[in-house]
Amino acid sequence: MLKVKVPKILVLFNFIATRKYLVFSLLSIFCVISIFVSIIKKDFAWFSAYGGVATIFGILLTVSHSVPMSEEEINRFLDSLFPESRDGIFSETESATNREARISKRISEANRILNSEAIGLIVTIIGTLIWAYGAFLNSFI
Numbered sequence: 001m002l003k004v005k006v007p008k009i010l011v012l013f014n015f016i017a018t019r020k021y022l023v024f025s026l027l028s029i030f031c032v033i034s035i036f037v038s039i040i041k042k043d044f045a046w047f048s049a050y051g052g053v054a055t056i057f058g059i060l061l062t063v064s065h066s067v068p069m070s071e072e073e074i075n076r077f078l079d080s081l082f083p084e085s086r087d088g089i090f091s092e093t094e095s096a097t098n099r100e101a102r103i104s105k106r107i108s109e110a111n112r113i114l115n116s117e118a119i120g121l122i123v124t125i126i127g128t129l130i131w132a133y134g135a136f137l138n139s140f141i
Contacts, residue, residue, distance in 0.1 A: 004074045004110045007118040010067045017064035023057050030054075045135065052132025056125050063121065067114075074110070081113070082106040 016022060034050035068077040082102070 004068075004078065004107050004114070006068060006074070006114055009118045009122060010114060011069070013060050013121060014064050014067045014069060017057075017060040020061075023061065027054060027057055049132040049136070052128045055128050059121065059124055063117070067117070078106050078110050081109060 030050055030053045034047045038044045038047040068074045082105070
């Protein structure tokens with residue numbers, strides 16, 4: 001039987017986001033460094049770029065509650081996508097073949113959704129960092 005796999009990147013993001021002391025510590029460190037660099041360089045674009053980092057952590061905090069991590073949460077996630085009984089069709093009257101096909105479809109769809117969420121988070125993070133820090137690449141060329 002297929003199994004729902006939560007992508008490792010979502011597990012990592014969830015690990016970071018659920019440790020609020022870590023999030024706020026990292027945000028504080030980035031903020032202080034950004035202000036310090038801004039004062040030294042006399043260019044507060046560095047502090048402005050810190051907003052990109054803060055946005056990334058905000059997104060991680062927002063989605064951390066929607067990523068199923070335990071077997072129970074995964075089953076709840078599947079049940080919310082594909083309820084056992086719908087439109088008057090009860091699972092007791094379903095053949096074993098149909099039941100396996102339905103379960104396989106549930107798991108495949110859940111894997112697809114979770115992979116899509118992982119890719120979406122990665123693209124958002126990369127895009128935000130490019131948006132925040134891309135202009136600073138001129139000083140290295």
